[in-house]
Amino acid sequence: MKEQARQERIIAEAREFANTKIRPFAAEFEHTGILPGDLIKEMAGRGYLAAGFPREFDGLGLDPVNYGFFTEEIGKACASTRGLLTVHTSLVGEALLRWANDAQKEKWLKPMARGEKIACFALTEPDVGTDAKSIQTSYRKEGNTYFINGRKKWITMGDIADLFLVVAQGEGGVTAFIVERDKGGVKTERIKGLLAGKAAHIAEVEFNETQVPAENVITKEGGGFSYVVNTALDHGRYSIAWGGLALAVEATEAMVTYSRKRSQFGKKIYNHQLIQGIIGDAVTKIHAGRALCMRAGEMRKSGDGDAVIETTIAKYFTSKIAMQVAIDAVQVHGGNGCYDQYPVERIFREAKILEIIEGTSQVQQEIISSFGLRRYYRK
Amino acid sequence: MELNEKIRRFIEANLVVFEDEAEFEDDDNIFEMGFVNSLFAMKMVNYIEQEFGIEISNDDLEISNFSTVNRIVNYINEKK
Numbered sequence: 001m002k003e004q005a006r007q008e009r010i011i012a013e014a015r016e017f018a019n020t021k022i023r024p025f026a027a028e029f030e031h032t033g034i035l036p037g038d039l040i041k042e043m044a045g046r047g048y049l050a051a052g053f054p055r056e057f058d059g060l061g062l063d064p065v066n067y068g069f070f071t072e073e074i075g076k077a078c079a080s081t082r083g084l085l086t087v088h089t090s091l092v093g094e095a096l097l098r099w100a101n102d103a104q105k106e107k108w109l110k111p112m113a114r115g116e117k118i119a120c121f122a123l124t125e126p127d128v129g130t131d132a133k134s135i136q137t138s139y140r141k142e143g144n145t146y147f148i149n150g151r152k153k154w155i156t157m158g159d160i161a162d163l164f165l166v167v168a169q170g171e172g173g174v175t176a177f178i179v180e181r182d183k184g185g186v187k188t189e190r191i192k193g194l195l196a197g198k199a200a201h202i203a204e205v206e207f208n209e210t211q212v213p214a215e216n217v218i219t220k221e222g223g224g225f226s227y228v229v230n231t232a233l234d235h236g237r238y239s240i241a242w243g244g245l246a247l248a249v250e251a252t253e254a255m256v257t258y259s260r261k262r263s264q265f266g267k268k269i270y271n272h273q274l275i276q277g278i279i280g281d282a283v284t285k286i287h288a289g290r291a292l293c294m295r296a297g298e299m300r301k302s303g304d305g306d307a308v309i310e311t312t313i314a315k316y317f318t319s320k321i322a323m324q325v326a327i328d329a330v331q332v333h334g335g336n337g338c339y340d341q342y343p344v345e346r347i348f349r350e351a352k353i354l355e356i357i358e359g360t361s362q363v364q365q366e367i368i369s370s371f372g373l374r375r376y377y378r379k
Numbered sequence: 380m381e382l383n384e385k386i387r388r389f390i391e392a393n394l395v396v397f398e399d400e401a402e403f404e405d406d407d408n409i410f411e412m413g414f415v416n417s418l419f420a421m422k423m424v425n426y427i428e429q430e431f432g433i434e435i436s437n438d439d440l441e442i443s444n445f446s447t448v449n450r451i452v453n454y455i456n457e458k459k
Contacts, residue, residue, distance in 0.1 A: 230418050
């Protein structure tokens, strides 16, 4: 009970932090395209960049369910800030916790927790998205050094990252590496003109004869790539599941609040039954989404073998309801919903992204269908 | 339940094809036959660690260690 109380206190503090330090500035972050370094430092100082890491690696030691609640609090306030947690803490951090050797954990996890090193996940390429095995970024080995060449695209936090978890193809098979920016041979270029995630420092990354020592290989050459990538994406999907719920809840709160303040035809608009229908649907969706996220979290906590599929279902569902509820929230706001002085305009754009990242909804449907065709078959 | 049977059941629960279309012997390579995907590799490692209390080292992360029922069984027996 004491430990649960400690974790609940962290979530309550995160809510307060989000309310005072993130949400009021989310529009500004987007407008400037910058997630301020001071904010990242402050989050690191509070342990937020390692919220799910064990305490031995300077983490907050949140269990999967509480890490979900924590992600929700940050994600409600600003999707770009949540994006930092998704790639740095969930995708890269959890993949290293699971698969890095002791020396690698010692070298990278604590600096990541302290925010001295920001990490990103460099899998996607200009011509390769979901089909990860077809990647074109290549490596060759000379002595004890690997040389990496190629381009990665749509890399969240790529523009400010110090560490890149890179997947490349070579003679020994597809391999995962940690590339350190300060060792040279890495060029990043910010991608502009994005629909959303404008403060998530999304970049194209170029590796040009980038030298990586053999001790930066995660697991082993050839053998371990699919374990590293699948672990990273599984944690990424878990983060996005809560991120989707976060946007849906934020949109619901915005539409409910607006409907109680806005008057038309001489009465507050919540009195209109068609508005009540929209709100009723939104509330039902967020309760269902929360149930799925919590179930996935509990299964992850207990090490249940079906946690991966439950996480996929949660991600698929909450990213969809985030979009649906955001559309409705804009509708309830009328003209104001189409105006960037109202947060629902941003939520509407951010929600679309969640149906695409960490595996599109269509890929999730295939995975869920494959599971369902077996689980629900009667012999 | 015998170890072979236990492993076989886990594989059958995670096939990407239907179990009635997937006949395989204990020495058949289930990856080469297209019966499982790369996600299965991760699930199998997690399953072995959870179910048998074995910590799989990075050096053992060869798909070949987990590509047939017999190889998985041998691996578990060696590590137990």
